[in-house]
Amino acid sequence: MGVADHSKTTYMELQQKKVYRYVIFKIDEKKKEVVVEKTGSPAESYEDFTASLPENDCRYAVYDFDYVTSENCQKSKIFFIAWSPSISRIRAKMLYATSKERFRRELQGVHYEIQATDPTEMDLDVIRERAN
Amino acid sequence: MAQLAETYACVPSTERGRGILISGDPKSNSILYCNGRSVIIRYLDRPLEVQVYGEHGYPATVARFSPNGEWIASADVSGTVRIWGTRNEFVLKKEFRVLSGRIDDLQWSPDCQRIVASGEGKGTSFVRAFMWDSGTNVGEFDGHSRRVLSCAFKPTRPFRIVTCGEDFLVNFYEGPPFKFKLSHRDHSNFVNCVRFSPDGSKFITVSSDKKGILYDAKTGDIIGELSSEDGHKGSIYAISWSPDSKLVALRGMGLWEMGLMKLIGIYGHVCPLEFRNSAAVLRYLQVMEHIRKDGMVLTVSADKSAKVWEISEDNIGKVKKTLTCPGSGGVDDMLVGCLWQNDHIVTVSLGGTIFLYSAGDLDKAPLPLSGHMKNINSLAVLKNDPKVILSSSYDGLIVKWVQGIGYYGKLDRKVISQIKCLAAVEEEIVSSGFDNKVWRHSLQGDQCGDAECIDIGNQPKDLSLALLSPNIALVSVETGVVILDGSKVVSTINLGFTVTACAIAPNGTEAIVGGQDGKLNVYSITGDTLKEEAVLEKHRGAITVIRYSPDVSMFASADANREAVVWDSASREVKLKNMLYHTARINCLAWSPDSSMVATGSLDTCVIIYEVDKPASNRITIKGAHLGGVYGLAFADERNVVSSGEDACIRVWTVTPQ
Numbered sequence A: 001m002g003v004a005d006h007s008k009t010t011y012m013e014l015q016q017k018k019v020y021r022y023v024i025f026k027i028d029e030k031k032k033e034v035v036v037e038k039t040g041s042p043a044e045s046y047e048d049f050t051a052s053l054p055e056n057d058c059r060y061a062v063y064d065f066d067y068v069t070s071e072n073c074q075k076s077k078i079f080f081i082a083w084s085p086s087i088s089r090i091r092a093k094m095l096y097a098t099s100k101e102r103f104r105r106e107l108q109g110v111h112y113e114i115q116a117t118d119p120t121e122m123d124l125d126v127i128r129e130r131a132n
Numbered sequence B: 001m002a003q004l005a006e007t008y009a010c011v012p013s014t015e016r017g018r019g020i021l022i023s024g025d026p027k028s029n030s031i032l033y034c035n036g037r038s039v040i041i042r043y044l045d046r047p048l049e050v051q052v053y054g055e056h057g058y059p060a061t062v063a064r065f066s067p068n069g070e071w072i073a074s075a076d077v078s079g080t081v082r083i084w085g086t087r088n089e090f091v092l093k094k095e096f097r098v099l100s101g102r103i104d105d106l107q108w109s110p111d112c113q114r115i116v117a118s119g120e121g122k123g124t125s126f127v128r129a130f131m132w133d134s135g136t137n138v139g140e141f142d143g144h145s146r147r148v149l150s151c152a153f154k155p156t157r158p159f160r161i162v163t164c165g166e167d168f169l170v171n172f173y174e175g176p177p178f179k180f181k182l183s184h185r186d187h188s189n190f191v192n193c194v195r196f197s198p199d200g201s202k203f204i205t206v207s208s209d210k211k212g213i214l215y216d217a218k219t220g221d222i223i224g225e226l227s228s229e230d231g232h233k234g235s236i237y238a239i240s241w242s243p244d245s246k247l248v249a250l251r252g253m254g255l256w257e258m259g260l261m262k263l264i265g266i267y268g269h270v271c272p273l274e275f276r277n278s279a280a281v282l283r284y285l286q287v288m289e290h291i292r293k294d295g296m297v298l299t300v301s302a303d304k305s306a307k308v309w310e311i312s313e314d315n316i317g318k319v320k321k322t323l324t325c326p327g328s329g330g331v332d333d334m335l336v337g338c339l340w341q342n343d344h345i346v347t348v349s350l351g352g353t354i355f356l357y358s359a360g361d362l363d364k365a366p367l368p369l370s371g372h373m374k375n376i377n378s379l380a381v382l383k384n385d386p387k388v389i390l391s392s393s394y395d396g397l398i399v400k401w402v403q404g405i406g407y408y409g410k411l412d413r414k415v416i417s418q419i420k421c422l423a424a425v426e427e428e429i430v431s432s433g434f435d436n437k438v439w440r441h442s443l444q445g446d447q448c449g450d451a452e453c454i455d456i457g458n459q460p461k462d463l464s465l466a467l468l469s470p471n472i473a474l475v476s477v478e479t480g481v482v483i484l485d486g487s488k489v490v491s492t493i494n495l496g497f498t499v500t501a502c503a504i505a506p507n508g509t510e511a512i513v514g515g516q517d518g519k520l521n522v523y524s525i526t527g528d529t530l531k532e533e534a535v536l537e538k539h540r541g542a543i544t545v546i547r548y549s550p551d552v553s554m555f556a557s558a559d560a561n562r563e564a565v566v567w568d569s570a571s572r573e574v575k576l577k578n579m580l581y582h583t584a585r586i587n588c589l590a591w592s593p594d595s596s597m598v599a600t601g602s603l604d605t606c607v608i609i610y611e612v613d614k615p616a617s618n619r620i621t622i623k624g625a626h627l628g629g630v631y632g633l634a635f636a637d638e639r640n641v642v643s644s645g646e647d648a649c650i651r652v653w654t655v656t657p658q
Helices: A005-017 A046-052 A090-106 A124-131 B278-287
Strands: A022-028 A033-040 A059-068 A074-083 A112-116 B002-008 B023-025 B030-035 B038-043 B046-053 B060-065 B071-076 B080-085 B092-097 B103-108 B114-119 B127-131 B148-153 B160-165 B170-174 B179-184 B191-196 B202-207 B212-216 B222-226 B236-241 B247-250 B254-257 B296-301 B305-311 B316-324 B335-341 B344-349 B354-358 B367-369 B376-382 B388-393 B398-402 B406-411 B421-424 B428-432 B437-444 B447-455 B462-465 B472-476 B480-485 B488-494 B499-504 B510-515 B519-526 B529-537 B543-548 B554-559 B564-568 B574-579 B586-591 B597-602 B607-611 B619-622 B630-635 B640-645 B650-655
Touching: A005 A022, A005 A033, A005 A059, A005 A090, A022 A046, A022 A090, A033 A046, A046 A059, A059 A090, A059 A124, A074 A090, A074 A124, A112 A124, B002 B046, B002 B406, B023 B060, B023 B335, B030 B060, B030 B335, B038 B060, B038 B071, B046 B406, B060 B103, B071 B103, B071 B114, B080 B103, B080 B114, B114 B148, B114 B160, B127 B160, B160 B191, B160 B202, B170 B212, B202 B222, B202 B236, B296 B335, B296 B344, B305 B335, B305 B344, B367 B406, B376 B421, B376 B640, B388 B421, B421 B462, B428 B462, B472 B499, B480 B499, B488 B529, B510 B543, B510 B554, B519 B543, B543 B586, B554 B586, B564 B597, B574 B597, B574 B607, B597 B630, B597 B640, B607 B640
Parallel strands: A074 A112, B103 B148, B148 B191, B191 B236, B222 B316, B236 B335, B376 B630, B462 B499, B499 B543, B586 B630
Antiparallel strands: A022 A033, A022 A059, A059 A074, B002 B650, B023 B030, B030 B038, B038 B046, B060 B071, B071 B080, B080 B092, B103 B114, B114 B127, B148 B160, B160 B170, B170 B179, B191 B202, B202 B212, B212 B222, B236 B296, B247 B254, B296 B305, B305 B316, B335 B344, B344 B354, B354 B367, B376 B388, B388 B398, B398 B406, B421 B428, B428 B437, B437 B447, B462 B472, B472 B480, B480 B488, B499 B510, B510 B519, B519 B529, B543 B554, B554 B564, B564 B574, B586 B597, B597 B607, B607 B619, B630 B640, B640 B650
16 A cells, blocks of 8 residues: 655645645545545634545545633644545445554644544544644 | 533332332432432422432332431431432541441431331331431430331430331330330330420320321320321321421411511421511511411322421311322322421322422412423433423333423323334333333323224244334334334234344335344345345344434444444444444434434433544543433433433433533
């Protein structure tokens, strides 16, 4: 399982230049590599992000979460979300689970990782709690 | 945001053949009792405000306030005593494993330093007295061979402990450290309760042999008894002394405390009354009548009456007044517990009804407070005026409640059968139980009228009424559904799959049947047949409840796999999904009257309210609504949700959408 260069560069753009709010990655079975499926502009919200994830297929996603800490500092943390809904096909879940480590190594600078098997596990409250 | 508006509390759990012990705190005017694993604190002047302590892991048996009102010691069937604070969210002070079996009675010493607990245990440990903060033993209590039903601590120095039990013995211990002094065997049956008088001069034991015996508190010798003339005709289960054994009631002037010459008044408030000089006071005392000079004692018995006795100087108790509770006279009216606190006399019946009498005016009719004793498994809101909430528990009790007032009455049905499902509209109640019958009761005003029983051949699993034509009812059984019209079975249809839940549209033309496999089957009803219209697959567990919205445009379904879904009725498309925030099976579901909100209640004790127009993540969660799980839900109006659960309480929450 390879990682397409485009995936890596898109991630770097999110991390360093902040051109995207989120990036959704998909495994392309024919080319056997991780490619970018969708990106979101910084204006988009968490709801748009959750809406872009398919209900019954797995994905990898990176989300840039902005928040204000208790000491009133504006902070930003990058979340890596392994989206594997329980209603997706077992084959898909296995594929994404085994390739995750290889892909993760390419993404330097991810602050938190979340594995979500249904929408409640990647709820905004969960993200906010992890960040604080 | 949801806030608790009212709590309709449960009643103490009772057992036939045994008394229960309720206690209270005169300063905060509250009473304390146990139901299941909870200890309930109720304020007599604010009956809708109830506090519940649910930290026991086993059913709680008795709880007592410490004499200074700061701590409560509560005990349960495993022999554990927990001491916790009354303020500050019931913070636990200490927990002790006192006996190896059930604890039946618990008493604090008057200086709040020692606690004596009695009950049953293996071998010789039936009673233990220990220091409240360290748990070290303060005496050896041998002398009993069977369960010790009650114990008492002398309220004045020198300290003495008296215990009594099923071996008909009354044992007297001196101390501290407490040692056996003497024993009496004058009763011929279980000795149910022993209590010292507030001034510490005497104590009385009452027994199932219908007698009450008085003893001297310092030496333990018998000095008298309650006279058998006009005495109880059944086992006496509990006894309570009047708060002060030297009260004088002056006709027309209320109660006076002899020593302080202060007017206490009818409700226990101290109102200073000024006299020009003490001679004027004495003149008053001479002229007026001394109605109560000596101690008064209250006893309750299985003969369904409570008696107030006056203990005269020669230590013979004479019945002053017999209080019979207004009731149907059945087994449920046997009185099993009592308490005399300030000016209130509280008696508890086997059926769980608490009667509040006023001690100053014994002829006045008592205030009944009742509720459920067991798991409340369904709730219905009737739209008459005043808006009545009906709750039913599995033992067949249906109770009416009104917001703002609380307990409004019980619905007496002529046949008491257990209830599993209940549906109600303005004029009738349809219920099903654990037998093969469906009962229709017509509601006339406040009471139940005639009942019709319909045998449907199989155990009903779920029941639904077509709200606009309530004659039509859909009952689901294991293998299919039964359609009822009035009291006739229109048809029994075998559907071929295991049915778990069902719902019928208000106009009676459409029905949705949910199965064990999680599929929702939509049928249209023509006459007595069902024609399959669609099968909806989304749920991943057995369907537990299906409900149509009041405006019929939507329906909501919930399953045992913690998920709820809102569908559009016409297109049968999913309208709101991802309602997955419960952590255990969803038991009940309710729509708000304007069809804008859906509330779900689950075994995980939470109630979650979703707004249909907003995504599921904008939800309002009520955590810990009912200890043991939420089993009934209904919307009283747009802003108030009523929930009921395993803890036999009903709570009304006020919801403010964000």
